Amino acid sequence: MNEPAKPRFSRILVKLSGEALLGSVEYGVDPVVLKRIAGELQEIVQMGVQTAVVIGGGNIFRGAGLARAGMDRVAADHMGMLATVMNSLAMQDALEALGMYARVMSAIRINEVCEDYIRRRAVRHLEKGRVVIFAAGTGNPFFTTDTAASLRAIEINADVLLKATKVNGVYSDDPVRNAAAVRYSTLTFDKVLTDKLNVMDATAIVMCRDNRLPLRVFNLNNSGDLTRIVKGEDVGTLVTNE
Secondary structure, X not given: OOOOOOOOOOEEEEEEOHHHHOOOOOOOOOHXXXXXXXXXXXXXXXXXXXXXXXXXXXXXXXXXHHHHOOOOHHHHHHHHHHHHHHHHHHHHHHXXXXXXXXXXXXXXXXXXXXXXXXXXXXXXXXXXXXXXXXXXXXXXXXXXXXXXXXXXXXXXXXXEEEEEEOOOOEEOOOOOOOOOOOEEOEEEHHHHHHOOOOOOOHHHHHHHHHOOOOEEEEEOOOOOHHHHHHOOOXXXXXXXOO
């Protein structure tokens, strides 16, 4: 009998957009999508991979969008942070419904519903096999959840940051509008910045580059891709320093 494939990584951080949780609904969280994502996270945890998650809040509130509509940017960003807490609690519930252990850790104090983010405690949760969901971004306005994902991945010494999107990697142009857009198999962080490719915001990219944290971009809608990446398969686009 063939032995099951050993995971390539021992510790990862998965960045999910809030929009990824919409599924077929117009607002909020689609329970079907939530359950599917939780199932994929369960599969990689059962492979022995320590797993952390950062979820955006765009399915509920997006701070930058509210600010463009005239709201004070700091207030808007605080609303966005609270939206990520809501999504994180939904993901925690979905994971626990599968019999897994999960902890939500917030960058802002909201002790009645989740833990405060403390780096050493987060690492200890991971070492015990719990999925750690980092909520409320960095806890500061003007920073995106992409930047929060890069920061937390670096802080917990993750082997890779996995960015889940709606397309299977990074393209030279928007593949929805331009059928001739070319998908990159590999990229450097410098090229992402120079060509202004829409991967993550510049702050997040620079943090990954300066801390030599590999980034892989993949399509969350392709069921099983997350597991294939963890097994070492070439899925989506890999962004590195070289």
